[in-house]
Amino acid sequence: MNTLDEALLAAHLAGDNETLVGLYRAAGEAVLARDEVQGCFYLTHAYVFALEAGMAEAEELRAVLVARGREA
């Protein structure tokens, strides 16, 4: 987990949304099956950074969250 935290921190500092989306998405997908709350927490972050940057991926991420009753 340590290296993920470091990578996230670096991307946050750099304002690098593309990397943030990739990291949060991967983290979310990795835990989603066993921990829905933790998974959706990460996917929410991926979604927000994708939305901010106007990335097409935002729609996919939104759909995952909507399907779980966690986004409108």
Next chain:
Amino acid sequence: MTTANSDLSDVMQPVARAKGLPNAHYIDPAAFDEERKSVLFANWSGVGFAKDVPNEGDAMPVDFLGVPLLILRDHDGAVRVYQNTCRHRGMILVDEPRNIRGTIRCPYHSWCYGLDGQLRSTPHVGGPGQNIHEDIKRNELGLFEMRSHVWLGVVFVNVSAAAPDFDVVHADLIARWSEFDKPLYHSGADSSFKLDVACNWKLAVENYCESYHLPWVHPGLNSYSRLEDHYNIEENGRYSGQGTLVYRQLEGEDGKVFPDFEGVSDKWDTGAEYITVFPNVLLGVHRDHTFAIVLEPKEQGKTQEHVEIFYATEAAIGDGFSATRAKNTAQWEEVFKEDIFVVEGMQRGRLGPLFDGGKFSPAMDGATHVFHEWVAQSLSAGRQIAAE
């Protein structure tokens, strides 16, 4: 506010008998607060320039008399002005000019707003990983949009939201200058400058409106732009300024002049006009360029003048004209700088308690009087609302 209102009755008299606005309107903080609300917020004030947000998603924060605004260019290419305040906990949304690629993400808890102001996401608002909550109704929590209007490159805002539409208020002026109501071209830093002046914002308007001072304050200008070649523009209750009949186009080294506005009529061959869009925007139009000065009242006795020069054609902002543009900018900057000592001097003069607003020349000061009367009318309207 407990300060007694200033007496405006003398200001409302016809020019031959009128006095100027009382000293309080230049030196008393209570009067500044009153003008902020009744004059600058109640009407259509200039807050910036559309050229500062040229591309979709460009966003520029502006502080207008303490009100945080966000000027941005939306997906349809329209300029919109929002209050730059998050609907959640009131955080400032955008701190410096930048391009918004997708949505505006609040830096505090990451609520996201579209360029259309709609609230698009509310992360964790219902607990971790839960982004919806029955009490968070996104359709009711979009950004507050200010009423705005773009004309001749200037972004105008009506903070109170109670004024009639811009094109109703300024219908006559828009018609008068319809020949210049076309795409304007701005070349960037070489046609842009700011001047800080130690005076109340109104003094900059008053000085701009009249030609009486030209031979004394701008002797260089007067050599080709004589007093008798000027006329007063006095439209009571609407706008005022001055015009010249002897405008001469600037020539570059090679004798080349800037291209004209397409289809501009003969009237403007040697004509030019300088008008204040009340309250705080000074405009000038010529056959080949326009300029706009937005007066930003910083404090009662401090004003920043934001000056931008616009050209009639794309060619005029190209490399072929860069030297001529530099000359034009330098010429205007010199003229506007020549005015600084008088507006600052008038500010200091108003500390003299015996000054009574002054005596207008009915022949030469009509345009200034039209402005004062308009300010007094706005103040009176504000006082009436306060009394109700």
